[in-house]
Amino acid sequence: MGPRTNREILTGGKKYHQRQSKKFGVDEVVFDKSSRQEYLTGFHKRKLERKKKAQEFHKEQERLAKIEERKQDRDERQRNFEEQLSQMKAAKGLALDVAGESDKDDSDNEWTGFGETEEGKVDDDAENLDASQDEEELKGILLRKQVYKIEDPQVLGDAVVDEETTVVVESLENPYSASLAQRSLEAAAKANNVSLEKLEEVLEKSINRAKKYAIVCGVSKPKPKPQKKKKFRYLTKSERHANNAKAKLNKMKNRKRD
Numbered sequence: 001m002g003p004r005t006n007r008e009i010l011t012g013g014k015k016y017h018q019r020q021s022k023k024f025g026v027d028e029v030v031f032d033k034s035s036r037q038e039y040l041t042g043f044h045k046r047k048l049e050r051k052k053k054a055q056e057f058h059k060e061q062e063r064l065a066k067i068e069e070r071k072q073d074r075d076e077r078q079r080n081f082e083e084q085l086s087q088m089k090a091a092k093g094l095a096l097d098v099a100g101e102s103d104k105d106d107s108d109n110e111w112t113g114f115g116e117t118e119e120g121k122v123d124d125d126a127e128n129l130d131a132s133q134d135e136e137e138l139k140g141i142l143l144r145k146q147v148y149k150i151e152d153p154q155v156l157g158d159a160v161v162d163e164e165t166t167v168v169v170e171s172l173e174n175p176y177s178a179s180l181a182q183r184s185l186e187a188a189a190k191a192n193n194v195s196l197e198k199l200e201e202v203l204e205k206s207i208n209r210a211k212k213y214a215i216v217c218g219v220s221k222p223k224p225k226p227q228k229k230k231k232f233r234y235l236t237k238s239e240r241h242a243n244n245a246k247a248k249l250n251k252m253k254n255r256k257r258d
Helices: 006-023 033-041 043-108 124-137 175-191 199-217 237-257
Strands: 143-149 164-170
Touching: none
Parallel strands: none
Antiparallel strands: 143 164
């Protein structure tokens, strides 16, 4: 048998490949058209889902950070409250000690009452003189006299207290003087052509004008405007390529330096 030609060699290789493929063949490949269609057309949908999940993750992190911050503030307020409470208790203890010492000194110098005359009565002339002086001093529409009597003397025990006590009470507020001051204020405002209804508005404008003038003069600094929170967004394809190129360039520069 003569040498094999190239055609025969190539044909033999093809037949060998066919035999091997049949020997280790692959089962029939069946494609699900609906799944394939969903995969090919669902890139944008899946991208939106990833974006939504990322936003939810960031919101959850912010919520947890706020909770932790509020917890720290609450703990700090609790510590301050406990410190103030301990200080107040210590001060109260010192005050009780001082009060106990003063009560002890007062008990040594206890008052035993007025002395009686030979007839066994208190001097009536002195009482009448004090009553007349009280009547002369009680003047004015805001002064009124109140008398307190002891109905059950047994409640007092050994305490030395008068059976009848007279107290002069003076009111802190005088409606007549308040109305008089209001009328005088209205008269002064009318004389100076000032409207009391627009007083708060004019005062607020004056304060704002003074603040602006202070900023112009350099006495105070203007309040910084609150910066808007940067909206979260995904990088575009071109931006990702640009960032990757910059990162690769920086790596190459660092390697050259090393």
